[in-house]
Amino acid sequence: MSDLLSFWATQLPALLRGMRISLQVTGMALAIGIPLGLIAALAVQSPSRLIRLPALAVVEVGRGAPALILLQFAYFGLPSAGIQLSAMMAAIAALSWTTCAYTSEIIRAGLQAVARGQQEAATALGFSRLDELRFVIVPQGMRVAAPALLGFAILMLQATSLCFTIALPELLSQAYQIGTITFRYMDTLMLAALLYAAICIPATVLVAAIERRLDRHTA
Amino acid sequence: MTWQGLELVAWGIPWTLAVTAGAFLLGAALGVPLCAMHVSRSRVLHGLAVALIVALRSIPPIVWLFLLYFGVGSGYLKVGAVQAAVVALGLITAANMAEIYRGALRSIHPGQWDAAQALGLPVRSELVDVIVPQVFRVTLPSAATYIIGLLKDSAIASTIGVAEITYLANFLSRKQFNESLTIFAFAGMLYILISLPLAALARLADGRLRARVAQ
Amino acid sequence: MVRQAGAETIVKVSGLGKFFGAHKVLDGVDFGMGVGEVLAIIGPSGSGKSTLLRCLNQLEPHSEGVIDICGSRIAADAPLSRRDLNELRRRAGMVFQSFNLFPHMSVLRNVSLPQERVLGRKRAEADERSRALLDRVGLGAKADQYPARCSGGQQQRIAIARALALDPKIMLFDEPTSALDPEIGLEVLAVMQELAEGGMTMIVVTHEMHFAETVSDRVLLMAEGKILEEGPSVEVMRNPKTPRAQRFLQAVMNR
Numbered sequence: 001m002s003d004l005l006s007f008w009a010t011q012l013p014a015l016l017r018g019m020r021i022s023l024q025v026t027g028m029a030l031a032i033g034i035p036l037g038l039i040a041a042l043a044v045q046s047p048s049r050l051i052r053l054p055a056l057a058v059v060e061v062g063r064g065a066p067a068l069i070l071l072q073f074a075y076f077g078l079p080s081a082g083i084q085l086s087a088m089m090a091a092i093a094a095l096s097w098t099t100c101a102y103t104s105e106i107i108r109a110g111l112q113a114v115a116r117g118q119q120e121a122a123t124a125l126g127f128s129r130l131d132e133l134r135f136v137i138v139p140q141g142m143r144v145a146a147p148a149l150l151g152f153a154i155l156m157l158q159a160t161s162l163c164f165t166i167a168l169p170e171l172l173s174q175a176y177q178i179g180t181i182t183f184r185y186m187d188t189l190m191l192a193a194l195l196y197a198a199i200c201i202p203a204t205v206l207v208a209a210i211e212r213r214l215d216r217h218t219a
Numbered sequence: 220m221t222w223q224g225l226e227l228v229a230w231g232i233p234w235t236l237a238v239t240a241g242a243f244l245l246g247a248a249l250g251v252p253l254c255a256m257h258v259s260r261s262r263v264l265h266g267l268a269v270a271l272i273v274a275l276r277s278i279p280p281i282v283w284l285f286l287l288y289f290g291v292g293s294g295y296l297k298v299g300a301v302q303a304a305v306v307a308l309g310l311i312t313a314a315n316m317a318e319i320y321r322g323a324l325r326s327i328h329p330g331q332w333d334a335a336q337a338l339g340l341p342v343r344s345e346l347v348d349v350i351v352p353q354v355f356r357v358t359l360p361s362a363a364t365y366i367i368g369l370l371k372d373s374a375i376a377s378t379i380g381v382a383e384i385t386y387l388a389n390f391l392s393r394k395q396f397n398e399s400l401t402i403f404a405f406a407g408m409l410y411i412l413i414s415l416p417l418a419a420l421a422r423l424a425d426g427r428l429r430a431r432v433a434q
Numbered sequence: 435m436v437r438q439a440g441a442e443t444i445v446k447v448s449g450l451g452k453f454f455g456a457h458k459v460l461d462g463v464d465f466g467m468g469v470g471e472v473l474a475i476i477g478p479s480g481s482g483k484s485t486l487l488r489c490l491n492q493l494e495p496h497s498e499g500v501i502d503i504c505g506s507r508i509a510a511d512a513p514l515s516r517r518d519l520n521e522l523r524r525r526a527g528m529v530f531q532s533f534n535l536f537p538h539m540s541v542l543r544n545v546s547l548p549q550e551r552v553l554g555r556k557r558a559e560a561d562e563r564s565r566a567l568l569d570r571v572g573l574g575a576k577a578d579q580y581p582a583r584c585s586g587g588q589q590q591r592i593a594i595a596r597a598l599a600l601d602p603k604i605m606l607f608d609e610p611t612s613a614l615d616p617e618i619g620l621e622v623l624a625v626m627q628e629l630a631e632g633g634m635t636m637i638v639v640t641h642e643m644h645f646a647e648t649v650s651d652r653v654l655l656m657a658e659g660k661i662l663e664e665g666p667s668v669e670v671m672r673n674p675k676t677p678r679a680q681r682f683l684q685a686v687m688n689r
Contacts, residue, residue, distance in 0.1 A: 065407030066371035073403035080400045121534035125548040126523035139538050158279035186290035193278045200277035
């Protein structure tokens with residue numbers, strides 16, 4: 001037991017370095033993907049086909065193809081089209097796409113949950129369509145979507161472990177590396193699992209609490 | 220790009236389906252006792268179920284896969300790649316299916332239990348004839364959505380060498396580096412194409428069951 | 435109370451028709467009203483009175499006929515541009531049955547934001563006007579609260595202030611007290627009465643027969659998408675001519 005703990009203590013710094021990268025990729029993917037998700041959510045509701053169809057394609061492919069394929073498409077595929085991305089950039093690009101696709105659905109549901117009277121009131125006051133979205137519909141819809149978006153953020157952190165396959169030195173890659181050197185796969189992977197759990201479990205509890213709070217406020 | 224190359228990727232479809240189906244069947248079965256534990260009056264069983272579900276859902280699937288394949292597999296038990304993939308994804312599926320079952324149980328009107336008891340039905344009949352058919356119906360759409368998600372998650376089996384779609388796409392793209400864009404695009408398309416009939420089937424089954432219940 | 439009604443026409447509706455799918459909810463509606471007039475529209479549920487009101491500011495585009503309102507002419511086959519529509523909606527304030535305040539903004543922002551976005555007023559100027567209007571509806575103290583913290587009656591008075599803040603030429607009320615307890619409704623009706631006495635041109639779709647009789651100058655009684663009776667309030671309410679109108683009024687008066 002003390003042997004395991006001392007092993008963990010030696011390997012922890014490397015895993016924490018990996019975790020920092022995992023968190024960075026998560027943060028970037030969300031920061032880029034959620035605004036794109038909002039745009040996609042609005043675009044798929046556009047009456048213009050020229051806007052709606054490309055948006056639908058982006059969303060459907062982003063949701064339909066495994067994130068792992070998107071990652072490898074960005075890292076191994078794009079170079080054959082002359083676009084060379086670093087592992088970090090490829091990870092951010094692919095996971096932003098996934099984020100955009102999934103959050104667009106979450107946000108669309110949020111926007112649709114905004115009471116019809118809100119839009120009517122904005123219209124009756126003479127708001128332009130853009131002002132109506134900006135001041136009335138989007139702020140309320142995003143509030144409805146917030147808990148689901150937070151839940152998705154947790155899944156996104158987990159999804160960064162897929163970046164193992166494109167040699168990004170994130171948490172799982174670090175653990176695997178240590179495993180190949182020390183042959184103590186079980187011990188390192190357990191520590192990695194604990195680190196994921198240490199973030200995801202409190203985050204899940206927090207999201208549930210926020211959800212209850214929001215429920216109470218709207219009720 | 221030769222069609223033959225792409226054909227090789229398509230040869231991964233059976234393994235993709237096998238891992239998906241195996242994991243789902245395992246998870247759907249294990250989810251039942253897990254759900255039963257969760258709703259049990261015993262605090263110990265309930266606590267154990269909650270801990271298992273939280274742990275299974277809070278650690279990324281690929282980490283579970285590696286724990287099984289490299290962790291357990293190195294020195295504890297001999298674990299094959301396909302078994303590891305099916306069991307790892309199956310365990311995660313069990314946690315999610317348990318939650319889906321629980322949601323379905325909760326959606327059944329308490330009056331149904333009362334009615335079954337008032338009719339003096341034996342417990343077995345109460346469950347088999349009254350509750351389970353309703354749970355099944357409520358569960359079906361969520362389960363179908365989950366299978367489509369699982370289909371995509373099965374891609375992680377490629378990392379331990381299961382020769383499914385993603386693995387073959389990887390393999391091929393290394394041999395034909397100049398075509399890797401097309402290869403991965405094709406692989407992505409395959410997943411989308413497979414999920415289309417699954418989604419249609421789910422909608423159909425949902426409609427059928429609804430119609431039957433409505434009669 | 436004597437008003438110089440009908441001095442200058444502000445609304446003129448001719449041959450107005452509206453379909454929802456194959457169902458005709460408005461059929462050959464004609465009426466007009468002058469500046470400063472207060473018009474009540476009454477009638478059974480489903481008679482098309484709310485739809486008529488919503489056609490006036492084009493929340494529902496009409497299917498047939500011509501609407502002249504506040505200097506805009508809207509023919510069914512020649513809808514206004516979005517720009518002209520916004521201009522029309524600025525001139526015609528609307529108050530809804532369900533208030534429709536913006537729940538994520540303070541009461542003050544609710545009243546100020548439309549002034550800033552639609553009229554281009556500066557924040558300080560808008561806030562000053564908002565506070566004056568909130569005082570006028572008796573809710574100056576609520577300015578910094580959120581709508582959820584206000585009662586239904588208070589919310590409706592805030593909604594009235596919000597519409598008034600755009601300096602409308604006419605106010606459209608769509609069953610403003612129907613979602614309120616009768617007692618609470620009175621505080622809203624009091625604000626509306628004061629508005630009427632101040633000379634505001636108003637169209638009020640309502641179930642409040644007392645309000646229709648005492649505050650409005652004229653009453654339109656609708657049924658099945660048509661205007662059944664039209665005339666000075668007391669006359670329509672006390673001496674309806676058609677049997678259908680008699681039946682309706684008897685039913686609501688005896689409640």
